Structures are given as structure tokens and as C-alpha cells.
Amino acid sequence: MELILESRAVLAKELLHVWRARARLVATGTFALATLLLFSFAGGLNDAALRENSAGYLWIGILLASTLALGEGLRVETEHNAIEMLLLLPVSPAAIFYGKAIGNLLVLLLVGIVMLPFLTVLFDATPTEGVGPLLLCLFAGSAAISAPGTLHATLAARARSRDVLLPLLLFPLVIPCVVAAVQATHLVYAGDPMDQLGSWLGVLFAFCVVHWSVGGLLYSRVVED
């Protein structure tokens, strides 16, 4: 219906913008890889420990990179008040939210995928449960971060000292999905004897359902003056 069409158009704009400004995308990816390197140095030389925590390093890398991607994604909208231009076209705030959130989701997914080979190289971590479940974890985790992330990045972009505010607002919020994503990813890497992957992905899915719907409902309050 109308919302889906509008969201798809906003998503197309989002992806076109990411493509046109792909230098920033490369920078975000490099930033994420840099965090992986930092972790491997910080993690000490004990390979077994590094392998054990590789899922955690992956997700902390994605989360830190997400603040860059989300902050940038919204700076673009508020810099010349493009978001007001969209609202006055008119485009419904919910469509802007879903378009941008899906855009951010794909960016985070891309950053995650780029990190996977490095995870194997640096931490000798190979997904015993196969690449399929691994991509599913990446998708679910990225989706869980991008919904509250887009909402709060919009808040931060319009308030003062935005760079401080986004992590301050976002990190406590996404703790449960980081916990779930790390546990799920770890099961994929280390093997899932008791088949708990499904339940962790279930939590991520529930988290997404709640935050994607609440985000859509509240987004008009954040963008309208």
C-alpha cells in the first residue's frame, strides 16, 4: 500500500546516496576492521581465547561502526533540512523511517559481511554451523541495531553535540540485541549442540518486531516540529 511504495522510494534514495558517497562506506568498513585489529592486539596472544571471543569482537565492531553509519545517514538529512523537504512533498514520516532504517540495515549487514573473512584470518574462527546461519545472525543483529539506531540518530542529529548523544542513547538500548547476536553468532562458530540458536534468533526477531513498529509510530514525533 502507500507506505510500502513510499518506503521503497526512500530506500532507493538512501542506497543511491550511499553509492554516490561510497567513500564514506569504505571508511566505515575500514573503521570496523580497525576495531577487529585492536581487539586482536588487546585480546592478547592466547589464540583459543581470541577464537572464543571472536563473535563478541565482530558485534562490537559492527556496533561501533553503526554509530558512524547512522550519524552520517542523518547528518545528510538535517544538514540542509532535506528531511523537511521530504515531509512537505509530502512523504509520510513512517516511510522516511522505514526507508532509512532498511538502508542502515543493509549498510550494517555489508560491514558485517566484510568483516567475516577477517574474522577467520585474524581469529581462526570458522563457522561450524555453516555460512547460512551466520548470515542470518548478521541480518537479525543488524536489523535489531538499525531500528532504534535510526530513531535515535534522528534525535541526536537535531540536538546539540550529536556525536556524544547517539552512542549515549543507543548503546544501553541495544545491549539485549548485542547479547543475543553475540550468543547466536558464537553458537554458529563454536557449534550448537543443544540447538539454542533458534531461541536466540527468536529474541532478536521479537526485539526487531517491537523496535521496528515503535520506531515507525514515534518517528513523526521526532521529525515534525
Next chain:
Amino acid sequence: MKGRWELIVGAVGGLGLLAGSALGLWWAPQERFMLETGRILYVHVPTAWLSMILFTAAFVGSIGWLVKRRWGFDFLSEASVEAGVVLGCLLSVQGSIWAHWTWNTWWAWDPRLTSVAVMVLSFLGILALRSFVDDPEKRATWSATATIVAWVNVPFVYLCVKWMRSLHQGQSSVANIDPDMGKVLLLNTVAVTLVAIYFVVTRWRIANAVHQREFTE
């Protein structure tokens, strides 16, 4: 100072807390397993109960503001978040002290403790958001939005930490409550509720005064 009924409420609450603590410290029987540290319960449980209620009050205030657009709701939300954060921090400190004796670590990933700690962090972020936005109406609307999202998030925090923990350590819980202990606990809970009402109503009046000043400039 006229019509400041909450002063009486606060005073009664304070005295109640004083009496409850005294009873908790000396009169109440010793808890079978936790020995002396069991007495922390008399201040820990009521505070935990209150911080949850305060964050829920902030949630109600936020919805009220978004729907009714009346400033009283925004003051309620602001006051409840602030008091909630204060009590939440106290709770974490108490929990940490208790964990130190029970498991000899300063922080136990007990789902309840961790949920409160995460909530305190979320609402500290919202207090920061309030200070970073000048326009009162935007400040009210945005902090209301962030409060709703933070509140909705609490069950997930609890669930994830509970699952994560139950894979490693068993969960500790209080043995059945001895009737005497129960009485002291009830007294303290009522007392802390009264004190919290004093906190929120006073902070509400302060927010109201700030608002009047802001809007008469």
C-alpha cells in the same frame, strides 16, 4: 511553602524508613542462608520496587505528554526519570555490595541487577538528551519518545541476561520470607514509596517553576 503536602508525606516516609531500618538491623531474625547480609533486603527490595515504578511513571508521563500535550505530564516524566536514576544507582551499589559477599565478586550478572543497571544507563542517556535540547517543546517530545523506547526495552534486557546467565550460574533467590522479616519489608516498602512520592512531587514543582520562568522571559 503553602500547600506543600508532600513535605508531610516525605517526613512520614523518612521516619518509616528510619524505623524499618532500625528494625531490620536489630530486631528482625537473621536470614538462614545469607546471615547478616540478608538485612540488606530491607532497603534493597523496596528501592528496587520503587525504581521500577518510577520508570513506569516516566513512561506514563511520556505517553500523557504525547497524547495530551499538557506540561504536567512532561514534569512527571522528568521528575520520575531523575528519581528513578538516583534510586537505580543506589540499587546497583546495594546489589554490588550484596554480590560481593554472596559470590565474592563486585558484580554478579544477576538478571534483575543487570536490567536495572541497563535501565539506569538508558535513562541517564535521556537525562543527557534533555540537557542537550533547548526548546522546551522539542525537549519534552523527544525525551518522551526516548523514554517510551527505553521502557519498552526493559523486558528484552531482563530476558537476554537471564538466558545468558542461566547457561552458566544458577540464580540466587531468597529463602521463604519469615513473617517478621515480611513485616519489616512491608514497612520499608511503604516508607520508601512515600519518600519517592515526596521526591517526584518536589521535583515536579521544580520543573514547573523552571517552566514558568522559561515561559515568562
Next chain:
Amino acid sequence: MILLSLSAAFAQGMPAMHTDDGTSHMVWAYVATAVVYLGYTAFLVVRGHQEKV
């Protein structure tokens, strides 16, 4: 509250953290509780005074 807790502490001789029955932990917890409740009350009174509530 503070006086009460402190007196209880001194009654037990303000033990270091490693008493066996956890008294010291309990005392520290009560002191913390007292400090926070009274501290926030003081903050509210001061702020209330400033804003002439």
C-alpha cells in the same frame, strides 16, 4: 539514618570487608542507602529553594 547506620557500624567496630557473617557488607549497604536518600533530598531542597518553589 546516617547516624543510625554509622552507630551500628561503630557498634560492630566498622569491620573491614571480610567479616564472615556479612555484617560489614550490610552496614556499608545501609550507609550507601542513607547517603543517597538524604543526598537527593538535600539536592531537592536546595534546587527547590533556588527555584523559589
Next chain:
Amino acid sequence: MPDPAILATAVGRRFAGRWAVRDVSLTVAQGESVLVHGANGSGKTTLLRVLASAISPTAGSVTVLGKPAIEARSKVGLLSHADGHYDELSGRDNLELAVKLGHLPDRIDAVLERVGLAARAGDAVRGYSAGMRKRLAFARLLLKAPPVVLMDEPYAALDPAGHQFVDELCAEFSAQGATVLISTHQVGRVAQWCDRAIRMDQGRLGWSGDASELRTRPADAVAAAEERA
């Protein structure tokens, strides 16, 4: 009697205790062109943004063509200080975006030609000068061709040829029967062709009358007209 293009009743907008616009009631008939002038900070921009539903009024209400302003956004075009462009996208991309999202007729090449940006359409807006960015904003306005056009300082950042261009554009909109509201300091210039003029004074509606009175000696004519009012 057709619905007025714009009907503002006791409109007010407050920013943290300060009333930028206070108790403004205004009726603009369809097809009418109105000049809004006044000192800096008199509330011109805020008034226009409230009429365009870019910001919601703290008090009072605004209806556009009979419907509440928020529901009539497709009928209103706002040219504001912030041009609303995406720097990384090209001029053409920005217009295509507006066409797709605003369900507008695809006359992109025609409007690019009209605003003189055809040559630079493929370049990223990041490289545009202020004047070119303004022309791109005009292009988007032309694409939308709304029945109600609100322009905030259209002449700013434009060269003399640009000023001429704005005059033609306004004439074109009026010719199409659109209602035009222009907030500007170019009082003398706009008074030549617009129907009515209103003056904002510290957030309130000051002098209001036929634009012809401003045509002779704009500056002091306003002062003289006010003594009489």
C-alpha cells in the same frame, strides 16, 4: 465563495517562551499575490513556515484551500532558506527524487532548462554555488507547480539576472492562477506587481493594504501609510 487559499486564525508560534509570531489572522484569496515585509526577526520566516505546515502553530490554526495545512502539503510549495538538497546527489538526482516521492509530472529537463542548470545537472550539488542551489530549489518548485506558493527571501543569493528570473517566475505562477506569498526586503521591486502587502512587526501583523500604495516611494510610503492607518 471558493475556499480561501490560506486562512490563518489567531496563529502564534512560540520558541522557548518567546513568541516569534503572535495572534496573526490572515486571509488570502486564491490567485492573490501578497508581499510580506518587515524588519529582521519580525516573524516573517516563522509565519511562512507555519502557513506551509513546516512547523506547527503553538496557538491558532491554519487551513489551506479549506483543508488543515498538514493535510494540504501536496498543494503547497515552500521555498525556504534551507534548500533541502542532498549534497552527494546530482541536481538531476535531487529532482528525480522529488518527482518519484512527490508523484510529480516528470518535466525535469524542461525545468532544468528554465532555471539555467541544464549544463550542470549531472554534477553533485556539493559543487554548486549558493545561487545555483537556489535555482535548483526553484526547479523543484516548478516541478511541483503547487496552487499555493510560499517564498522566503527568493531574491537572496541571486545575481541581477536571478532577480529578473524570480520576477518572471512569480508572474508565471500568478498567471497560472496560483496564490503567491513572498517574504522579502525587495519591497519596491515586488510591490510593482503583487496585489497586496502586509508588514510584520515583532511577531504581529502590522500595516496591511493595497500594494499600489508602496509603489511610489516604498520606504517612507510605508511609514506614511502607517500614520494614516
